[in-house]
Amino acid sequence: MCSPQIILDKIVEKIVDSVIQSVVCHIRFVCCYKGNLEKLDAEKKNLEEQRQKVNDEVDRYKTLGEDIEANVSNWQTEADNMIKEVEEFLSHNTDKESMQCFKFSCPDYISRYKLSKQAERKIGDIKNLTQKGKFDKVAHPKPPPHKLLFPSSADFVSLDYMIFDSRESIFERIMDALKDSKVYKIGVHGLGGVGKTKMVEEVGKQVKKDGLFDEVVMAVVSQDATVSKIQLQLIGGLNPKPEVATITDEHERAIQLWPRLDNGKKNLIILDDIWQELSLDTIGIPITGKNKVVITSRNRDVWKNMEMDTEIQIKVLSETEAWALFKKKVGNSVDSPELHAIAKKVCKECQGLPVAILVVGGALKGKEKHVWKNALEKLKKSMLKKIEGISPKLYESMKLSYDYLSMDAKSCFLLCCMFPEDAEIPIDELVRHCTARGLLDQKPDTLEEARDAVHTVVDTLKTCSLLLDGTDKNVVKMHDVIRDVAVSIADDEKAILVKHDVHEWPKKGTYESYLAISLTSKTVHEVPNKLGCSQLHTLLLECIAPLVIIPDMFFDGMEKLTVLELNGVRMLQLPPSLANLVNLRMLCLNECQLEDITILKDLKNNLEVLSLRGSDIKALPLEIGQLTQLRLLDLRNCKKLSKIPQGVISNLSRLEELYILDDLLPWEATRGYKEGSKVNLDELRKLTRLTTLHIHIPDAMLLPKDICFENLIRFIISMGERFYFLKYQSSTRMFKLVGIPFRDEFNVLLERAEVLHLEKVEGIQKVYHRLYPSGSFNKLTELTIEDCKLKYLFSPSCARGLLQIQQLVIRD
Template sequence: MTTRELDVCSTMNCQEKIKVKILSDQDSWNLFKEKAGVAETDELAREVAKECKGLPLAIVTVARALKGKDSHVWKTALRELRTSRPTNIKNVDKDLYSRLELSYSYIESEEAKSCFLFCCLFPEDYNIEIRYLMLYLVGERVFKDVDNLQEAWDTTQTVVDKLKDSCLLLNGDKEGHVKMHDIVRDVAIWIASREEHGFVVKAGVELKVRSEKLEQCKRLSLMRCSNSVLPEQQISPHLQTLLLSHNYALKEVPNNFFQPMKELLVLDLSETYISSLPPSLPCLSSLRTLCLDRCKELHDLSLLKGLVNLEILTLVETKIEELPIEIGDLANLKLLDLTDTRKLKRVPPNVISKLRKLEELYMRDSFGGWEVRGSSGDGSNAGFDEVASLSRLTVLHIHIDDFKCFSLDFPGWENLKKFSIFHMEMKIERFFWFLSDEIDPKFQSACGNYMNVEIISYPICKWVKVLFGRSEGIVLRGVCTNITHLLDDEGRGFNNLKILHLIRCHEMEHITSRSSLLPPLTFQNLQVLTIRFCSRLKNLLPWNLARGLQNLEHLRFYQCDELEVMISVDEEEHELGVLPRLKILELLGLLKLRNVCYSQNGGGGGSHLSLHFPSLEYIGVSGCPNLKRLPIGPQNAPKLVLLRGEEAWFQGLEWEDESVKSHLLPLFLLGTAVTVKLHRRLPDD
């Protein structure tokens, strides 16, 4: 059976679901040629077939409509297909558009229908960022039953997934984006241009003629217009959404341009080269969403003061040097995005704290000069306590220069669900370089809430502990004065962790205190653990901690001078079911490492324990002269292995099965730092 709706497959309990992809160029041409009855050498017909973009329904409908027609009809059809106006091709509107409109008509949710129509505002073949889609829909109050931005985001994701399941949207070329098939977009424009919807879409074309529709429209897209000239005629006073983004030649908006747009709700001027906001901007008293991202010549934002109903303001990658005090007058603001505003050096006191309704604050790779507490002195910056006072915050991405902010407790943030807190001398680029250099990208995308902290002292204040407990990724760098272990005696605060890095924590001796009897679910979600340059760390993973690492996949130790044992147990364990999912193990520069797993017997002696990692795909060893045994059994031999060091060290290793050594020895002799394929291959190797 076939269906446009993925849900139908689930309802019918289909055992296998096969998505029908668009046709290749050759298959498209073969189908078109058959239905149109044209010759292989007909280049005009081939060009028309290409404009059907591999969609079988479009190919069949257009081919049948043009079969037997004169060449001038074919040329007209080609021109209209290229300009998304196939109104003069007999039966195309009726047979193609009306059939594709069925998928739209079958959508039960009015919110999903609105989302679909808003997608046609973007240029052809455009990667639509779902985030912007959400900002537009929120501005127009499309979602009727949501109380906050998080609910709006969840609803947007839900309707986008529904549209993808209905094949009305496609996955974009990168995460968080979607695309529209060209023919589907044409149908969306055809539907949206009806009077009840009032869309006028001129995205990606040259605006050069007067249009009566401009005087009546409700939503107007002039994105990426090739001439970047704003229309001189009056635009509808009932306009609700206006998209002017990606017009790189647009340097000035006429002074009175916005004056008649009293009902405008959404305005996007992103990626234009305007240097100032037009004097008529305060006339937009109904405006709820304003996007000014990457307006790199824009400096003066004082005219924002009049936008009393503004809820969303984005200033990503702008070059503003000081946050204008007028932003403090935007009492209804729910989202403020200052990501990558690298020149921002001053946030005046008593601006941020006035934004009592703020739910989302983005300041990653931006201003970090928060004072610990606010000051009224001339030239001073806002205090970090102003940010902490925003009780409605659910999303916070921020950089903090002064480590003293981590030493004082602040109230609030009970609703904080998504966050990234950075405190380090080097900016965020170094953090992402560190992650991308050593971690599979899937772990980066899986890690939502994270903290990257450098130099905090003990005892750790309450708000830091609370966010540690909610974090999925933690990087502690040069940290922990007087802190000899990471976990407290109750083992609290790390059950959500997926990624943990400890770097240059020179006073840390243990992950957990010696007396800890940890709950069984501590570190239950940890997938990546990296320890670097922790010079006092001797015993990394006690048995009561290691046994809980059921999801650990990457384990790396670098330059830990005192590390002797990776996993230790107090009493002999006959069945060691630890690290069942471990895929990558790296042991680099561990001069005193003697054993991977070691048992400390009651009589004072000790013994090496057999420990196999059933999912191991890669092991890297370098600079571990005292390591005598590797955790490689017969079941691990036919897997990818990296060995570095002297042949004598390799020959001196003890093996549980000589067949393992015979597998690896010829490969080891190929040279140092050699990656060898045995039976399996890791991605990108």
């Protein structure tokens, strides 16, 4: 048992040790003053490095369109604040190393003690924050919207998502009807431009997300609907697709489509924009216990015999909703004292129609007060025109927007209405038409300049909500209501006659005065002996399948014609009167059954664009080489084309765009002229103006060693085995190399490619080392690398440069 003295000694010893440790700790703060500040600065740099890593990851995920995790965003804010706080602390105190109590006296140990202690505390805080910045998950995909978003950016560009209460209630009514076991057929009706299509699209997305239906498939019916057209759209939307697309008989296709839809699953079929009564049985749509159909129309009378289970009307926007949409389109300028009252009246004249509000708003955005006043008077005093299913006020709204367009924008707008309803319109087609018809004010010298000008005009029309985005950047769409108005405007001005899916040629005396005609038919068997349109500058005839003969004198007296498209016509020989079209600048004979096109030599003085895409020609005649004004030649998908005489391509010295994608074309390896020989790739070297090239080269031996791709701006180039280009028709820069050693001439293609496919390529390792520093892959959207024997794929710096990548495939 310990004596009291021993116990007391131990207690005193512990107290003394504790005091000594405390004194040593406090002395350490003074002695380690400078070291703590240096350590704090080092930890700040560690935090800055971690912050940069997190910021890089955040930027990458934002580029991919994902939402950043809340804890990550909070950490970024904490890190920014901590770094700022430490920097201020260091900047104020690092210069106090020589702190003294008094001038010429001892150091100020008290101040050093306090600062050193603060620095040590901050070191602990900053270490913890740096460790917290190591995240397992930085972002997550954006969730789908839970409410109806109307209208969306897919419908009207440069417009953010907006939620309308009136649309939300209609959305819920449709959803409730789809959940009702007693309801199979739902009709949604309302004026053109009120938002029916967007509504059913959102419904389709929501029921798919909720698991209410296994499959949702939609067909846009439109005015020129045929059973075949509807069937093919439904087939295209099914996955897996039934093997019926190649069947031409509508009845047989319906028989095959029926069991695919009557498969025991819950299927929702949406038929948008019907104009006449439809027989669902004829199409091949079964209405069983698990299938349901939603149909939209401008006129509810069209389904009066279709026995709809419920009908839902979409009305115009309320005054509050209309003003919110109008203000969103025009901007805050409408709240200025100068414009507010006028803007309110203009918006009211749009009568709550979303399309009218967007179009008028786009036309007046950024305009002065006198323009607004003039627009208001026009809308008030306009003579209302009736178009089936369209509010008269909507027509006047469109006409007002049209009137404010520049001349080239007007021309492009009316040109778009010549394409079929609901069609995706390739911008390249607009470029060809605008160039051939001289529609652009600046009269560009090259097709590349014309393309830039057309893109500028298209952007203007999108801003005015007169055109919509397509499925990719190379196509646009026109809202069906806007197209109806455009056709009406063109008809009023006697500028364009548009008739699609006509059953017979228009009656004599109804078309002769027009400047442009666009006709589509599958049933017209004959055309007039002589068209008799002396003022006509554009003629588009398409899909006139039964037509096998165009009369010899058909084109007589049409010397002003500058654009001619005869697509899908089954004529073996072109009529002699074609030679009289001395001012023709664009000729398209796509999908035609032609044997002899020698007559085209007579168009040599002015023809600039020649497209034979998908036609049955077997050989390109030597006389084509006389078309020395030609700037564009399109021979894609000419599957029977087996010969192009040597010298034809090289004679077309003004050629800017060349499309030859058929890999069956037998290129020759010989260089220099030899009578009777076929085209060789050496001829491409003489096309010094070439900026666009689509070509398949099966053998590298065919390629001249000194070929130069430096001038190419757009290209689809495949070298090696047979390759299918259908997927990449919209790609502007695609390069595929299979089983061919890499050559220096290919560097420029790699540097500019958006889609790159490398397979069994020797020497690619050297190329990677050469291209990594230049950031050459930052344009890539798709990259495929197969069997290239790479030791590594990307350096970290190169991988960070793949900002646009959407698809990456690596196979060894």
